[in-house]
Amino acid sequence: MSISESQIAKVLEGIKYPGYSRNIISFGLVKEVEVDGNDVRIRLAINSQDPSIPEQIKTEVEAAVAAVEGVGGVEIVMEAPAPKTPGIGSARAIPGVEHVIAVASGKGGVGKSTVATNLACALAQLGFRTGLLDSDIYGPSIPTMMGVKVKPRVLGDRLEPVPAHGVKLMSLGFLIEEDTPVIWRGPMIVKTLTQFVQDVNWAPLDFLIVDLPPGTGDAQLTLAQTIPVEGAVIVSTPQDVALIDAKKGSAMFGRLQIPVLGIVENMSYFRCPDCSSRHEIFGNGGARKEANRQGVRFLGEVPIEAGICTWGDKGVPIVVQEPESESAKAFLEIARAVQAAVATPAGSADRV
Template structure:
């Protein structure tokens, strides 16, 4: 990205702004905007500052609050009489994904070490949160033995086929493909490893994904054939690990994280689900499955805790009804938590993409 940096008669004003921005940590990126290469233009006309940002992650629902925070920062730490902040965003395409999977910019795998931690529900709500921020998002249900996404998205029936490719089903704006569309609900998938590998490959490559910023992949629990096929043969940009605070779940989650490390797939962070239960009658808070486990795991493995989700009946009801909580309560506190986690995840991914080309501000003498 080329930065247009203009020095004009406001003595030191641009440098004051640069210093303030270099000291402020953007919550989603986890670093300052200058080192992230997000500043496209910074200029002044003597008393008025203009800041133009280009973020590498979807931010339709984030622009206003970020703009307000930056205006307050610059007014407090510079001599500017007024500040204008312009925020754009775009998702760059991974070169590997673009070459091997046309129509998809990034694949993000959502994994867990064991079943029952709410991985599929977390995956679909994160996908819907990204879509609410303006991204084009798809969902590949890679849990071939126990597909959940058709139920979670309220979808049924067979996908259409055109020009030799399956057309993704659309649920709440997400493009979705699942083995659950192709087999009876009550029919078990009794396949050996090679058949599973072939089925996953076909679901991914024989679906006509339409211009996706992100394809979220809901993996089965464990570290089996599907995980290795996806990690070694598919253009996965990064992974997310979902766990509960329980020691047993964390033990298996560590195995999942180490598996991605071994196959050189970066882990963007860890999500702790069922972190806290709040009684709907009295408001009492209780850590039913323990506390702090995911944070300790993140510290141990040099990863990051992206967020904590509560044990809340509304999440379960939305999943069973095919109306996930992000759709059922778009302005609610639970949705805000999913949105924060989703933004942090894709912001970290964009940072990895930009780090090699991050803009370094040149030395400029103020007029």
């Protein structure tokens, strides 16, 4: 009986990353599958602080593949992960902050800040010490979406982040009046963002989520040059016009040597509350296809739910207010996927 690579890949899709509902193919751990007659060779790249996880995955892969009818020998090659390339220029680590993740979009209006706030809250609910930096200087929305209007305390020459929903926050919106326009040139933006990164008492944090302004420009360049961004999460909607800009966002991070951890499809579908039928208002699956095209992870899809907007306007992310809602569960899955992405080789989502 002949064996195909696609047949083996299908088997590997049944193997979950320990502790998660997603499989090792979707996390990009399978780098290569080779079939030579009845012999199968699989190359895995797994980076985890827990040494038992790579061994567990290897054992499960060997057992699953060996059980396929017609398979003779099984060889598993464990590959050392590629070294991380945290940005360019004079980037330096933030003391006490382990992972810095940028949330970006190529255009406005796709729900980037909504994803950033709910991702931060979801990571906090999963037990990670989390911070959220609002770097959208021209339109800081995090204070409203997290329900905080106070000014941060100053200790010596440093700012204390403002706590909300278990997350440490910093935003220009805390320092200016709500209706005050920000009319700044590039150098002023660079100076402010640098201070928000280096002059705020973020530590200790497992994750610092950075909500970037839409598009490409000074904020993204400043972040790449001042802090070691470990990876970027690209937010898009299903429409072609949004996906075109998502491609540009991914290309920008590539030039800055910042890995793209994956793509989130926001406003993916609407679930009818009366009949539970699914309606793909803006189309569906575009972000997943784009993730496959780029060779990066598809982190998940978030449905259209009234509660996302309603509670966001009231300063309570839906992950906090309605944890059993479909969208809240989607954000939790995305948070788990992001955590797994930084625990495995960043940007390694080669397709079999």
